[in-house]
Amino acid sequence: MAESTPYALIFDMDGVLINNTSVQARAFQLLFRDLGLTTNALQLLKRLNGMPATKILETVFTNPVPKKQLETYANQREFLYRTLYWEKRRAMPGLTQFLHDARAAGFKTGLGTGSGNDTIGYIIDHLDLRRYFDVVITKDDVDHGKPHADTYTVTARELGIPAERCIVFEDALMGEQAAYKAGMRCIALSTSIKPAKFQAPLKVIKDFTQITPAQVLNLLEQNLPIPKPSKQLAKREYMKM
Missing domain, CATH: 1.10.150 (DNA polymerase; domain 1)
Structure with a gap:
């Protein structure tokens, strides 16, 4: 990967770094x-x-x-x-190796979560994951949580990477919508909902044993269109599920 134009991988925490x-x-x-x-x-x-x-x-x-x-x-x-x-605190299968390999391949890495600093410390510090992230953004760093774009927009800004060169790993509909609103593509993890429920991820995986940084790079370099956010999926009325 050219050092002057890196790509960034941005990760949600719950349901992505851990299966909780x-x-x-x-x-x-x-x-x-x-x-x-x-x-x-x-x-x-x-x-x-x-x-x-x-x-x-x-x-x-x-x-x-x-x-x-x-x-x-x-x-x-x-x-x-x-x-x-x-x-029960365990990293998602394959996660640590994937993060290690991604950084070795030249990817910038960020964590963008709706949890607060105390909550993420309970997970990422216990699992010794903080060292894999160049930037960590929590609910305390943004004005509006998901499905607003703020979490991922701020993460990308702090990484210094344009939105179109970022890919988000998400397990939730609200997070997927936040990625699209931020102008980013998404890879989904089927830890919380069935694959068919997502709007338009580039790929759906069960965990990080099913993907490599080289495969992510290939998806990014295809430069596929960034989906427009779905107003219907971003609605908060859970009663209409």
Whole structure:
């Protein structure tokens, strides 16, 4: 890869670096039980995963809930999640080797997640993954979370790479839409939803044993059109799934 014109790989965290969607759903479900809500958390996440927890929670109440209360609920969910996931923290199969090989091949690498700094530290520092990323962008670094473009736009800007030379790894519809809004292509991981549910990824993989940096480079060099975001898929009304 020419050093003067590198490409960038940008990764979501939940469902991409780690396969944790079922545990996230369990934490939400326990919170909903305590709040007397009957919402199906797994179905909810299949639609809205990738958005900040407060925004996800906002959708399950009939009446508006004050921001501070939503933050309290999100913190409760985070505690439940960490307790449930403590002994299960594992990198996605093939991830570490893929990241090592990608950096050796000249790719810039960034992490763009809707989680906060404390949450990502619980994952990427425990798994010793931070060293593989040139840039780490969290919800604390952007004004608007997914499906807005901010997360990936800011990551690309900090990497110093034009959007059209970036490719995003996502497992969620909201994240896929954020990538397209940012003017980037996407490779999807089928850890949270079925492959057919995505809009138009370049490729769908189960984990990082199914792809190499050379294959990603080939996809980028084809210079395929960047999909236009789907207004329908970016809607937040999970009840219409």
